Amino acid sequence: MFSLCHNSILSDKFSSFVKMNEQILYKLKVLAESAKYDVSCSSSGTTRKSRPGATGSAAGWGICHSFTEDGRCVSLLKIMLANYCMYDCAYCINRRSNDVRRTAFTVQELVELTLEFYRRNYIEGLFLSSGVMNNPDYTMERMIRVVKDLRTVHRYNGYIHMKSIPGASPELVSEAGKYADRLSVNIEIPKEQNLKLLAPEKNHQSIYRPMFYIQQGISANTEERKRFRHAPRFAPAGQSTQMIIGATDESDKDILRLSSALYQRPSMKRVYYSGYIPVNTNDSRLPALKQAPLARENRLYQADWLMRFYGFRVNEIVDDTFPYLDLEIDPKLTWALRHPEAFPVDLNKADYEMILRVPGIGVKSARLIVVSRRHGRITSSMLKKIGVAMKRAKYFITCNELTPCNGGEVQPEYIRKVLTEKKSAKKEPGGRQLTILFPD
Amino acid sequence: MIVFRYDKTFDGLLTAVFEAYSRKAFPEKLLSETEPLPLFAGQEHRVSTDTGKSGRVWKALNKKVPKEVCSMLMHVWLSELEGSDELLFRYIRKTFDAPCSIAGDFTDDDITEVAKIAKKVSRERLRLIQFVRFQKAADDIFFAPVSPVYNALPLTLPHFTDRFASQKWLIYDIKRRYGYYYDLKTAAEVTLDDDRRLLSGRLNEELMAQDEKLFQDLWKSYFRALTIKERINPRLQRQHMPRRFWKFLPEKN
Numbered sequence: 001m002f003s004l005c006h007n008s009i010l011s012d013k014f015s016s017f018v019k020m021n022e023q024i025l026y027k028l029k030v031l032a033e034s035a036k037y038d039v040s041c042s043s044s045g046t047t048r049k050s051r052p053g054a055t056g057s058a059a060g061w062g063i064c065h066s067f068t069e070d071g072r073c074v075s076l077l078k079i080m081l082a083n084y085c086m087y088d089c090a091y092c093i094n095r096r097s098n099d100v101r102r103t104a105f106t107v108q109e110l111v112e113l114t115l116e117f118y119r120r121n122y123i124e125g126l127f128l129s130s131g132v133m134n135n136p137d138y139t140m141e142r143m144i145r146v147v148k149d150l151r152t153v154h155r156y157n158g159y160i161h162m163k164s165i166p167g168a169s170p171e172l173v174s175e176a177g178k179y180a181d182r183l184s185v186n187i188e189i190p191k192e193q194n195l196k197l198l199a200p201e202k203n204h205q206s207i208y209r210p211m212f213y214i215q216q217g218i219s220a221n222t223e224e225r226k227r228f229r230h231a232p233r234f235a236p237a238g239q240s241t242q243m244i245i246g247a248t249d250e251s252d253k254d255i256l257r258l259s260s261a262l263y264q265r266p267s268m269k270r271v272y273y274s275g276y277i278p279v280n281t282n283d284s285r286l287p288a289l290k291q292a293p294l295a296r297e298n299r300l301y302q303a304d305w306l307m308r309f310y311g312f313r314v315n316e317i318v319d320d321t322f323p324y325l326d327l328e329i330d331p332k333l334t335w336a337l338r339h340p341e342a343f344p345v346d347l348n349k350a351d352y353e354m355i356l357r358v359p360g361i362g363v364k365s366a367r368l369i370v371v372s373r374r375h376g377r378i379t380s381s382m383l384k385k386i387g388v389a390m391k392r393a394k395y396f397i398t399c400n401e402l403t404p405c406n407g408g409e410v411q412p413e414y415i416r417k418v419l420t421e422k423k424s425a426k427k428e429p430g431g432r433q434l435t436i437l438f439p440d
Numbered sequence: 441m442i443v444f445r446y447d448k449t450f451d452g453l454l455t456a457v458f459e460a461y462s463r464k465a466f467p468e469k470l471l472s473e474t475e476p477l478p479l480f481a482g483q484e485h486r487v488s489t490d491t492g493k494s495g496r497v498w499k500a501l502n503k504k505v506p507k508e509v510c511s512m513l514m515h516v517w518l519s520e521l522e523g524s525d526e527l528l529f530r531y532i533r534k535t536f537d538a539p540c541s542i543a544g545d546f547t548d549d550d551i552t553e554v555a556k557i558a559k560k561v562s563r564e565r566l567r568l569i570q571f572v573r574f575q576k577a578a579d580d581i582f583f584a585p586v587s588p589v590y591n592a593l594p595l596t597l598p599h600f601t602d603r604f605a606s607q608k609w610l611i612y613d614i615k616r617r618y619g620y621y622y623d624l625k626t627a628a629e630v631t632l633d634d635d636r637r638l639l640s641g642r643l644n645e646e647l648m649a650q651d652e653k654l655f656q657d658l659w660k661s662y663f664r665a666l667t668i669k670e671r672i673n674p675r676l677q678r679q680h681m682p683r684r685f686w687k688f689l690p691e692k693n
């Protein structure tokens with residue numbers, strides 16, 4: 001093609017592969033459709049430089065390679081190996097009793113698809129799940145063949161997230177951990193009686209067991225790597241899980257308490273919240289929703305964020321008096337308005353932890369404030385420059401020339417009114433959800 | 441007012457710093473070799489770029505500040521923004537004159553400005569990493585056209601050489617008309633004599649590898665299948681993936 005490169009002897013191992021055809025296109029459509037409602041698609045958590053002769057690297061944070069029409073990040077090839085399923089979960093589009101098109105990839109087809117997408121910079125890696133064919137172990141074995149082939153035959157070095165099938169045996173879970181960066185088992189429904197109602201073939205044991213196997217595999221591996229630095233890694237990006245929001249009657253308190261308990265385990269990296277999308281309409285066990293509860297989903301992510309990065313404990317966010325998150329304002333502002341006694345915060349003196357609790361100040365800005373106040377006093381123009389959302393923050397801080405609005409007293413009612421008015425005026429028709437978690 | 445003229449290269453700028461210190465005369469304006477002299481220009485000095493001098497300045501700078509700051513300065517240079525050279529000049533001078541690194545001092549306008557521009561350029565770098573799309577050519581070279589607002593392509597090389605180490609590729613900036621070709625060992629800067637047919641950003645079908653079209657189609661249909669129609673939000677899509685990248689994305693064509 002180009003004058004500067006004449007020799008084209010790159011031995012492409014895959015050119016000998018069966019040509020992709022209509023059949024593959026069809027499978028891809030069906031199996032991507034089937035996988036798309038699972039939102040837990042991020043590729044963060046592993047940094048791996050490429051090795052000589054190998055293909056790819058993992059960048060440690062999730063690079064989005066595209067964005068769908070609904071604005072979601074496309075990072076991984078999120079696909080099911082098969083959408084045949086012998087289970088009948090009420091919230092799932094692939095359940096046995098649904099009349100949907102069914103198909104399955106061969107191992108080789110999926111391997112080639114992943115590699116070819118990866119080489120074109122379409123994706124960061126693979127997110128592999130599957131319906132339950134025959135039995136959990138049979139399904140797991142086939143999935144493992146895909147990831148093992150990628151890693152060992154093709155020396156693929158990109159990111160792999162693999163779902164562990166509920167009920168799979170410990171040997172297979174530990175086999176999968178050798179090749180996958182991240183493993184996940186979805187909880188889906190927090191309360192066991194609700195889970196049993198909607199997914200008769202599942203129970204908590206079938207979910208928490210594999211989670212436990214993953215946890216065990218990871219901690220055993222950590223020990224091993226202390227002794228042998230080059231021991232192969234086991235699921236280096238840890239595990240994640242997902243809960244469906246709004247299909248059953250769990251409160252935000254139930255959900256967030258479970259998340260908080262899950263985060264106590266070192267291997268649990270992310271809990272995802274997926275607003276229930278009514279895919280199966282005529283099932284009396286499910287609520288008749290017109291729209292997925294997106295606002296609630298968003299607030300849950302914000303609360304989750306507060307627990308992971310802002311030093312909030314779950315009881316500070318939801319408790320028996322307030323079991324639900326406020327949909328009008330974000331949970332950080334909610335906390336601030338419930339605790340006027342904690343403010344105003346003096347930015348020239350306060351601890352980092354307290355600065356972090358000020359609405360309008362994110363992790364980055366809080367760090368910058370602590371760093372730059374060594375050079376001189378903090379001023380309001382500086383705050384704007386480092387990205388503090390002054391519209392919010394101004395009610396909660398003092399610094400130098402800046403005294404808080406309203407003479408030093410935080411008036412929750414008033415602030416709430418001003419801040420929510422602004423927001424609803426800006427809102428798009430149709431009530432889009434907020435998408436930026438915390439401006440920082 | 442003291443005015444320096446130089447060749448508008450990074451080495452030239454660093455040479456200018458060197459000469460300012462040795463002459464103890466600091467310019468208020470940096471002009472290219474051909475720009476007209478402004479009114480009230482008092483003293484004019486022509487800098488002739490000297491890699492010995494620029495190397496010494498760069499080394500001294502690397503000693504004085506952490507390497508993140510040096511990389512930030514490189515980012516600002518690659519922004520190609522009007523006046524960014526003068527900004528860098530002031531920043532470097534302040535750095536040398538201060539007892540320790542000044543990078544954290546956001547009370548200074550030049551410092552915030554440098555941080556701000558560097559951030560913009562690094563965002564453009566990230567976007568390249570996200571939205572570069574390779575098309576496989578008939579001779580097995582993966583080709584990707586780009587046209588970033590800032591000259592961020594050089595900043596992406598460590599990432600792309602690491603990630604795509606097992607395939608030959610060419611990433612070509614069609615706006616600045618140069619690119620990098622990776623031959624399975626190193627990435628070298630190239631300018632193609634005849635790049636006209638590449639400027640459209642798409643390979644002709646006869647230049648494409650046999651299965652290239654197929655994988656583009658597969659990717660397109662995958663992308664379409666992903667959309668959850670209950671959640672359509674084009675504004676959000678544009679915010680994350682600015683329209684200027686669309687012409688290179690098979691999924692948007």
Ligand code: SF4
Nearest residue numbers: 085087089092095131
């Ligand atoms: S087991 Fe998985 S794929 Fe099968 S019906 Fe339940 S949720 Fe759907």
